[in-house]
Amino acid sequence: MVNKASFLKEIDFSKAELMELIDLSIQFKGLKEKRISHKYLEGLNIALIFEKASTRTRSAFTVAGQDLGMNVTYLGSGEIQLGKKESVEDTAKVLGSMFDGIEYRGFKQEDVETLSKYSGVPVWNGLTDTWHPTQMIADFMTLKEHFGTLEGLSIAYIGDGRNNMANSLLVTSAILGVNVTIISPKTLQPEQEIIDLAHAHNTGAILTITDDVNAVAGVDMIYTDVWVSMGEEVDFKERIDLLLPYQINSDLLAKTGNDQVIVMHCLPAFHDLNTEIGRDIYEQYGLSELEITDEVFQKYSTTIFQEAENRMHSIKAIMYRSLKRL
Template identity: 75%
Template sequence: MQSFVKEIDFSKSEILSLIELSITFKTLKKNKISHKYLEGNNIALIFEKASTRTRAAFTVAAQDLGMAATYLGASEIQLGKKESVVDTAKVLGSMFDGIEYRGFSQEDVETLAQHAGVPVWNGLTDTWHPTQMIADFMTLKERFGYLEGLTIAYLGDGRNNVANSLLVTGAMLGLHVKIIAPKDLQPDSEIVAIAQQLSHGNTLTITEDVTAVEGADALYTDVWVSMGEDVDFKERIDQLLPYQINQALLAKTNKSETIVLHCLPAFHDKNTLIGQEIYETYGLEAMEITDDVFQEQADVIFQEAENRLHSIKAILYMTMTGNDHLPKA
């Protein structure tokens, strides 16, 4: 059994195995073939941050694999408040066969993994988003048929968990990765150093120049302000508006087949309370991606979202059994 709290917990071959296993699970799901390989197990889902895709994916994945999943919201347990993370890890580890954690602190998820005695999975922290990466690179593999040698460019807040994970995972898997962001929103030097150590011949580019999207097979963006981040919203908008994925920027790739990825939720229209508030306050109908680009790329973006289910299923199976292949029928 093995935890998955950051991408570098696994080797390149193990990450590739997770991607292939995800594709296998997707086929089983599409063909309605039962795959209750983990029947009888129970997992805990700790959520300090709200979630749609991560919560739904872990819940359905557990059910499809024959497991029961118990949701533990921030207001429902004492993690870090009246009970230490270590004590919580020992208690939950004695009752559950695995623990998912989605919250703020990378240190907390690593402490859980150290003391729980069962696999722990990082559903997102402020530093890393490893479960998202398996879905993302699974989507790229489905779309292009290969990964090594592809060029992917991330635009926006280059210091957030998605940018960190994309840079490191892309480096590990042999992609050319570009992080395009204002200087003070570029990845920390230690994250860049990890990525550089993992890359072998593939280029890693950190720049504030949006023309660097030229030649990109895929563009990637995320929300401009992460959950729980305390920033001057107007200042952040002014910083990142030049990095918005719109038709003009997409044209700078000089490739008609470039795809766009987004881990969602996306502020691409006014059809949410926050979207309406942004429009009324700042006059913007969209933020990190315009609605016309979002709609053009909707097939791949929602394919990426669905793949959270299949990839999390692969992560659960591989970490709980130690196997990267399914039992023979």
């Protein structure tokens, strides 16, 4: 039986439940903007487990927890024995006896499910190799803020169609009834299991998987992500060559035929040479931009950074929904 107090993957929730979280996120954003105190969970303690480093997820959970009045403890990969000297199950029981909630950002979906099963407290999936559910609430919150509604929207994800972002966008769009197109090379398209889940939870969305970049025609939003996920071991040159035709640039935007289209990116983005990795890529491959050009990134930066900020408000809504039941 699914523990609805936890937030592990999108398919555990109905359209109404996800919409409730989106609307609650917008309400919390309003409180934050008006500087209205909302320490509704004062005195509770939460643990943040990070096997994978992050800027947005760590900051969002930390500030959201503190705004709600909670004490927040960060547990980095080098600070605990999760799965090394101590099993995930045993760690879950220990942390569950001390904390009121646990966030996990790491590799295996199995690990976050185990934490939820054995800890006895709500567990929130900050990202696994399979799903990125907290990002979805922020993303669809951003879409609702921009367009006023999710009804009738069509979105496209372009790039690596097998990563957690593509998985989550496909399935969450299906649940919410938002038309979605995943555009990627055939070798990088979603696994059949993910496609089947999307169809099984579809509430009326048109779901399209294709390798044709012209499929962006008519969409309201285009989404992309980095071409190599954290911890993934691939031939980087081969991946770049495969995905370069799927870069979001001015030519791709023109194919939408929609001058009101917006672009979103979960960040970080390789759009310039202002990072060590970006400069390394340029020195090795002569490319200063990867999944999105700097011109497009800057044009839509307001929306992209609005999306990043919304991680905090949406995570606040997720934690509040979980912990208010206690």
